[in-house]
Amino acid sequence: MTTPDELDDRYGRAPSPRRRLTAAVAITLGVLAVGAIAWGAVGNVLDDVDVDTVAFEVVDDHSVALSFQMTAPAGRDVACALEARDTDHGVVGWKIVEFPSSDRRTAAYREVIPTVAEATTGFVNTCWVT
The missing domain is CATH 1.20.5 (Single alpha-helices involved in coiled-coils or other helix-helix interfaces)
Incomplete structure (x- = not known):
């Protein structure tokens, strides 16, 4: 063979x-x-950041208070873009907020967004690890 x-x-x-x-x-x-x-x-x-808008309150013609809960990696700095819109869905307020690192993964926050006109809604546009 x-x-x-x-x-x-x-x-x-x-x-x-x-x-x-x-x-x-x-x-x-x-x-x-x-x-x-x-x-x-x-x-x-x-590096995933999860955000849930809890509530918003139109304070006056030039500000909106936004309450939200964020889950982010522990020990990492995070930044979020907050947004306020009017009845025509136009952006009337925008704010970038930076959060220092924390040992807690989940935390609740309340931020005031300055606006150029009366807003009808406020929400977290996006968050990212910095």
Whole structure:
């Protein structure tokens, strides 16, 4: 019976060092790509900030008080963009608020947003880890 090595020798199908190197490089690049994608996905989850608007109160023609609850990574500084809108859904107030790092993951906040006209709503537009 003929072995696969004997057939390779007979028909000149010996694996070349170049082909082995190419395969090794392709496998290495594939493993690195999968690792980078996994690291990016885990990094995004670890820096995720969740915000729920609890209430808003139109204080006067030039301010809105906004109450919200934020869940953020412990030990990381966070910034939030707060927004006030009028009856036509136009932005009449905007404020960026920075929160220092804390050991607590979840906390409640109350902020006043200055407006240029009377607002009908106030909410947290977005928050991010700084």
